[in-house]
Amino acid sequence: MSYSVGQVSGFAGITVRALHHYDRTGLLTPSERSPAGYRLYSDADLARLQQILFYRELGFSLDEIGAILQDPQANALDHLRARHRLLVEQIDKLRRLVEVAEHAMEVQQTGVELTPQERFEVFGEITFDLSYATEAHLKWQDSEGHRRSMARAAAHTKEDWRQIMAEAADWRKRLIAAFDADEAADGDLATGLAEEHRAHVSRWFTPCPPEMHRRIADEYVADARGFALVVPASEQRPGLAAYLHAAIHANADRRAAD
Known part of the structure; x- marks a missing residue:
């Protein structure tokens, strides 16, 4: 038929x-034509179409589907296994995004509400990268310090955030000045700034012992998105993240020696 x-x-x-x-790409060319020249599909054509739609539903590209159907020796099971792995990874990623979205909703419900203008006034160029937030949340979600930090951040008022960002801006200005003046990362000035940063984290977010401060510093050199939360891109200099990292580690060493 x-x-x-x-x-x-x-x-x-x-x-x-x-x-x-x-039909134009050769993926599914009708086997027959009517006397008037119209395309007609046979049962075999429909079986092939069913395969095409099955692979399309799994996310295969048309080129991939063509390669699978063209080669009679192709091992469809291998292709399906590879697609299964990819789909599982995508499901995991979506699940993580759902967790972050739920957490963001909690923050939005309990935290300070800011208009876009107020947000710019308070945070300036400091922006929050959602992909970085997702990874950070998953990385530290089992940490009591991380949970405490998120809870305290959600509870801050607009005026709290104004003060937090003002303190951070003043500290950042002095950090950059020390870096530009070639102050030693393990010197008194730089390590003093590192200790100020540790105290700032403890005061506003979560208790930050030296070892935790080391891990925070490691993030600054491992991921530019994390460092951008401390120093916006317009104020950064090459080597500044490494300088802060060295200062924080030197300060932690001093604290351990005390």
């Missing part, structure tokens, strides 16, 4: 335009 393009489009749930595209 043969079926017209319109009939196949109707019961397969695919557009006529897509069927024509499959």
Whole structure:
């Protein structure tokens, strides 16, 4: 039995335009033509279409599908296993994004509400990268310090944030001045600034012992997105993240020696 393009489009749930595209690319060429020259699909064509739609639903590209169907020796199971791994990874990523979104909603419900203008006035160029937030949340979600920090951040008022950012801006200005003046990272000035930063984290977010401060510093050199939360891109200099990292570690060493 043969079926017209319109009939196949109707019961397969695919557009006529897509069927024509499959025909032009050779992915699915109708086996027959009517006396008037119209495309007609056989049962074998429909079986092939079913395979195409199955692979499309799994996210394979048309080129990938063509390669699978063209090679009779192709091991479809290998392709399916690879796609299964990818889908599992995507599901995990989406699950993580859901967790972050839920956490963000909690913060939004309990934290300070700011208009876009107020947000710029308070935070300036400091921006929060969602992908970095996702990774950081997953990395530290089992940490009591991380949970405490998120809870305290959510509880801060707009005036709290104004003070937090003002303190951070003043500290940042002095850090950059020390770096530009070639002050030694393990000297009194730089380590004093590192200790100020540790105290700032403890005062506003979570108790920050020297070892935790080391881990925070490690993040600054490992991921530029983390350092951008401390020094916005417009104020950064090459080597500044490494300088702060060295100062924090030197300060932690001093504290351990006391």
